[in-house]
Amino acid sequence: MLAVGPSLTSASFPFITKSNFTTILSNHVGTRASYSGEAMAATSTRVAVAQMTSVNDLSANFATCSRLVKEAAAAGAKLLCFPESFSYVGANLGDSVKIGEPLDGPIMQGYCSLARESQIWLSLGGFQEKGSDDSHLCNTHVIVDDTGEVRSKYRKIHLFDVDVPGGMVYKESSFTEAGTDVVAVDSPCGRLGLTVCYDLRFPELYECLRFQHQAQVLLVPSAFTKITGQAHWEILLRARAIETQCYMIAAAQAGRHNEKRESYGDSLIIDPWGTVVGRLPDKLSTGIAVADIDFSFIESVRMKMPVDKQRKPIDFWKSSSL
Numbered sequence: 001m002l003a004v005g006p007s008l009t010s011a012s013f014p015f016i017t018k019s020n021f022t023t024i025l026s027n028h029v030g031t032r033a034s035y036s037g038e039a040m041a042a043t044s045t046r047v048a049v050a051q052m053t054s055v056n057d058l059s060a061n062f063a064t065c066s067r068l069v070k071e072a073a074a075a076g077a078k079l080l081c082f083p084e085s086f087s088y089v090g091a092n093l094g095d096s097v098k099i100g101e102p103l104d105g106p107i108m109q110g111y112c113s114l115a116r117e118s119q120i121w122l123s124l125g126g127f128q129e130k131g132s133d134d135s136h137l138c139n140t141h142v143i144v145d146d147t148g149e150v151r152s153k154y155r156k157i158h159l160f161d162v163d164v165p166g167g168m169v170y171k172e173s174s175f176t177e178a179g180t181d182v183v184a185v186d187s188p189c190g191r192l193g194l195t196v197c198y199d200l201r202f203p204e205l206y207e208c209l210r211f212q213h214q215a216q217v218l219l220v221p222s223a224f225t226k227i228t229g230q231a232h233w234e235i236l237l238r239a240r241a242i243e244t245q246c247y248m249i250a251a252a253q254a255g256r257h258n259e260k261r262e263s264y265g266d267s268l269i270i271d272p273w274g275t276v277v278g279r280l281p282d283k284l285s286t287g288i289a290v291a292d293i294d295f296s297f298i299e300s301v302r303m304k305m306p307v308d309k310q311r312k313p314i315d316f317w318k319s320s321s322l
């Protein structure tokens with residue numbers, strides 16, 4: 001299922017993988033001066049975002065992920081972020097429920113081994129975690145550290161029950177239990193805020209991750225529909241980056257999974273000023289892009305435009321209207 005991508009390179013970033021199937025594109029390089037004034041202090045960490053076309057074959061998807069993990073580690077990334085449903089996309093409604101497993105089951109343990117072998121943190125978004133009964137899953141975003149330990153898990157709060165204009169009707173809640181907990185976790189790439197796909201349309205979750213949980217990097221593993229992705233994906237992601245002053249890492253499923261299903265690619269890494277610093281275009285189905293998380297840049301954006309201190313509680317607006 002690998003597509004040969006066009007040869008996109010960035011003049012400012014000379015690293016290109018050996019594989020002809022993968023293109024790395026990044027514009028965000030170089031470490032800015034240390035904020036605290038310490039000479040040569042490392043203020044940035046490299047991250048990678050993966051794009052893939054998962055299918056209804058657990059071992060084929062695992063093989064693709066395994067290759068991308070090695071590429072990300074070779075590129076010096078400390079964290080690689082996979083899209084929603086990285087391990088499996090069913091061909092028929094309900095197929096994914098049949099392969100649901102707990103986090104200590106063999107599927108997730110296989111991915112933990114990849115993290116351990118390549119000594120890299122993994123964001124494994126949209127894992128089909130077995131739910132509370134045999135007919136339900138949780139759509140779970142799992143963070144695994146570089147020793148292969150599960151560090152954190154977030155269960156998708158907003159389920160995709162949507163009649164896509166000009167497209168299909170989705171009812172994720174028919175086989176998925178919604179989560180309730182907001183989750184952030186520390187990592188070498190900063191404090192990560194965990195979300196999944198359709199959550200992106202609910203800015204209050206991202207606000208909560210930034211202003212109550214002190215997130216610095218917001219993760220949005222996704223499998224957006226072609227129609228909604230073309231219309232909304234980049235705009236929503238850049239808006240979340242700008243309003244939260246966080247990096248966004250949005251890994252996307254891309255291309256055709258089966259005869260019924262196609263996703264909108266365009267995996268993105270966006271900086272806290274809203275600039276796209278890493279991208280995998282929709283037509284490139286499988287690969288990684290890398291960028292540097294620059295902690296001094298986060299500090300500088302937040303210090304110069306201190307929206308955290310200037311925010312007014314919603315009650316203020318209610319009581320003062322009219």
Ligand SMILES: O=C(O)CNC(=O)[C@H](CS)NC(=O)CCC(=O)C(=O)O
Pocket residue numbers: 084085088089090096126159160170172197198201223224225228229
């Ligand atoms: O079912 C699976 O295999 C994995 N889950 C998904 O693909 C989910 C639920 S169906 N998709 C989305 O949330 C798309 C959101 C979207 O496209 C938008 O917000 O516009």
